[in-house]
Amino acid sequence: MSERAALLKGIRVWLAFFVVCLVLSGVTAFPLVHELRWADEVLRSLGAPDHLPGLMEWIERVRNGLDTADADHPFLLYGTDWLAFAHLVIAVAFLGPYRDPVRNVWVVEFGLIACAGVVPLALICGPIRGIPFWWSVIDMAFGVFGAVPLYVVRKKIKRLEALAEAAVPAGAAAPAP
Numbered sequence: 001m002s003e004r005a006a007l008l009k010g011i012r013v014w015l016a017f018f019v020v021c022l023v024l025s026g027v028t029a030f031p032l033v034h035e036l037r038w039a040d041e042v043l044r045s046l047g048a049p050d051h052l053p054g055l056m057e058w059i060e061r062v063r064n065g066l067d068t069a070d071a072d073h074p075f076l077l078y079g080t081d082w083l084a085f086a087h088l089v090i091a092v093a094f095l096g097p098y099r100d101p102v103r104n105v106w107v108v109e110f111g112l113i114a115c116a117g118v119v120p121l122a123l124i125c126g127p128i129r130g131i132p133f134w135w136s137v138i139d140m141a142f143g144v145f146g147a148v149p150l151y152v153v154r155k156k157i158k159r160l161e162a163l164a165e166a167a168v169p170a171g172a173a174a175p176a177p
Helices: 003-027 032-045 053-072 074-093 097-101 105-128 133-167
Strands: none
Touching: 003 074, 003 097, 003 133, 032 053, 032 074, 053 074, 074 097, 074 105, 097 105, 105 133
16 A cells, blocks of 8 residues: 555544544434433442442533423523534534545644634633533543544645655646545
8 A cells, every 4th residue: 555545544544533423422412311311320320429429419410400401491402402513514524634635634723723622612611601620621621632633634634745745746736636
């Protein structure tokens, strides 16, 4: 396998992984009420209240809030539907770099900027909304871990771009990937 083919394959594997994670993150934002009920039941059956009382208090508080919103103000959950939709739309944007990485490297860079933005958002909005700091750390981890595959992809795209430039004689047009 040529270096170009290996780079392209690596880019596509990392992008597919990132897109799958983004889609899963989005899809799981639709059924929050049911997911939280399920998570609460599973954690209780595993004895979490005895070992992780802080986590269980938080899960119970969020579950009660979601149950109340679902029963009395279901339109509030429409915001999480839009959050889920946004994840799915952003995932579609990564089809561009999957098809033509060099031309669409800006999408990967946009993703890196978005991942970096998760940290200040969690640090600023978390306390304003009464989110425990440890939960904000979990939220920030999504941005940090999301940046890892995108960073790897960007490095590979830049190597692919350099290969393409090196293969083109001065003054000639670069071949389409």
